[in-house]
Amino acid sequence: MGRKTRKRRTPLAAKVVAGAAALAVGGGGLVWANFHASAHEEGPAHHRTRSAAAQVATIDCPDVGQQLSGVPDRARGEVDGELATMDSQITEAYQRLATTRRAQAGDPRFVQNTILGPLKDRRKAIIDRIQLEIDRAGGRADDNLDQLAGCQGRPAEQPQNGDGQNGDGQDGGGQDGGQNQDGGQNQDDNGNGAAGPVADDFIDINDVEPNSRHSENGLAANGDGGSTGTFTTDCGVNENNLFNSDNLIAAPGVDNGAHHVHDYVGNQDNDAFSSDEDLANADTSCRNQGDRSTYYWPVLRLQDGTEEFDANELGGGAEGNVGRILKPAQAELKFVGNQQGDVVAMPKFLRIITGDAKSFTNGDANANSSWSCTGFEDRQVTDKYPLCPEGSQVVRTSNFQSCWDGQNIDSANHRDHMAFVQEDGGCPNGFQAIPQLQVRLVYDIPTPTVENGQVRNPYAVDSFPEQLHKPITDHNDFINVMDEHLMNEVVDCINSGEDCQ
Incomplete structure (x- = not known):
């Protein structure tokens, strides 16, 4: 698979790349045992x-x-x-x-x-x-x-308490240290040399209770009251093969700032070095050319032994992200309203991150992944990958924060300027409702085989290496680059109860 991206290195970027370059050993990528x-x-x-x-x-x-x-x-x-x-x-x-x-x-x-x-x-x-x-x-x-x-x-089994604060490392060696008694390395890497996923990261969708996902994060903002319209934008499924391991929101100006690869749809000039002006002047994969917004998420990979274009590169195989990149069969991008009233326009270049790429170690406070299968979407799970029956496809869903502080397009931790709706559907004090972005990605993935505590040909989300490809680390990113006319159309459709595209 090819890719289209560009890099403009800066001294800072070069410093980071040099610091990470030691990870590639043996000339062919690192062996990442789980x-x-x-x-x-x-x-x-x-x-x-x-x-x-x-x-x-x-x-x-x-x-x-x-x-x-x-x-x-x-x-x-x-x-x-x-x-x-x-x-x-x-x-x-x-x-x-x-x-x-x-x-x-x-x-x-x-x-x-x-x-x-x-x-x-x-x-x-x-x-x-x-x-x-x-x-x-x-x-x-x-x-x-x-x-x-x-x-x-x-330990991999440690509960997700997100404390990680004492730093004393007293559990640091263990007696067997993760090594088999015969001196070989543990073979729970499914033969892929990748640090996860493991069998316990998967669940049969039939074993997920309907309507059992309770979280203050990821609530759908729209309902029967308030602003009930929708606006759907069609930006494709990354047919242009735009991939990179940057993160323009969290690590601007830093090459490989994500340490994992993203799919991009919409804006075609999205890398760590893109300025707002670059974004505004870029091409877009969206059918409506007034939408130059950037929508991006970590790729899914099927760990089937395929060597991708990045098999030996940082962000890819050199950091444990191995296997065949799976593009979604569908990428549905929809903006919806608010249960309590009208929405206002998003400011141009508003940045939103939903979910947490480090949820496995940070804890689930900001986790906002939702995994399911077509035909079973009343069953949602955050911390497992679903095993879907024959004829059913894997679904990833992200409902973004839809309450804005009314002032800032970003914040120091990239979160404080945004908030989720409250249980009654309204925004917290000092915040105002904007259109809520809902991203639904559907994938054709062969169902992995789980037997005797082992998983064969698993699929997994790209992640920071130390996050072990856990499903709870899934996340989604958005930068609003709609022109003023289109944004006003989005707001009008939603507030008037129309369904537009």
Whole structure:
């Protein structure tokens, strides 16, 4: 599969790329073994029981970016760059964790002394720079950010509590360190050299209770009252093969800022270096040429042994994102209204991130993934991939935040300027309702086989390496680049109760 994208490297981008380049080893991409194990795992080849508590599967670091607020506008570029460097540090530490299992088995303090301790020192240096940059720009940095420097080792089975705060790493080595007693590496990687998914990440859609997903996130904003119209924009399914591992919202100016690959529809000039002017002047894949908005999400891959165009590249196979990229068969982009009243126009270049790419370690406070199957969409699940029956397709749904603070097109943590509707369908005090973007992606995917605690030919969302391809890390991004005429048409359709496209 080809791709169309462009890169304009800056000194900051070059610094981040250089920091991550050490991940590619052996000239052909990194072997990313998955060290997940159930509490009582027995296989015909090993006849053994392993302790889940002894397994350190990944690196759990507090998310500094989500704790930032009040960052002056003129400091945000530098702060975002520092946060991207911090992500690269975590990726390097995870790679070190995944390739030193023999040493961990021989020294229960290896993880703490060799991986987590140095990582804390490097993160502390970046936090100090972030505080300095905020203060220099006229802001007031939080003196408590230093408490977020420490990371800990985490078993794959650890509940998603999102604490990750103590940084003491006392669980850091374990006695077997994720290594088989015969000295070989754990083979729970499905033969793909990828850190997940594993069998426990999948569920038969028939085993999901109807209407059982309860979350304050992702609520549909529209209802029988208020503004009941809809506006649907058709932007295709990435027929132009626009892929990259950048994130223009969270890591502007940083090459490979996402450490995983995105699908793009709509705006065709979307990479880390695109300015608002670039976006406004770009081509669009949308049928309505007044919609130059950018819609993007992590790709799904089928781990069937296919070597994609990025098999040896950062963001792709060199960071554990392996297999055949699956384009959606359908990409439905719909804007809906608000239960309590009219909506107002979105400001141009408004940026919204829904979901959390780090939910596996951050906890589920910002998780907003919804997985289902066609014909079963009353059954939604956030933390499992569905196994769909024959003739049914996999569905990913994201309902975006639809309450805007009325002032800002972005915020320091890329969240505070937006909010979800409340249970009554209204917006929190100080926020006003805008059209809610709902993204529904439908995929033709062969149903994976799960037998004896193993999954064969799994599909998985691209993720930061240390997030182990967990389904709860799914997320979706949007930048509004509709022209004024089209945005007014969207608002009028929704407020008048019409269905437009």
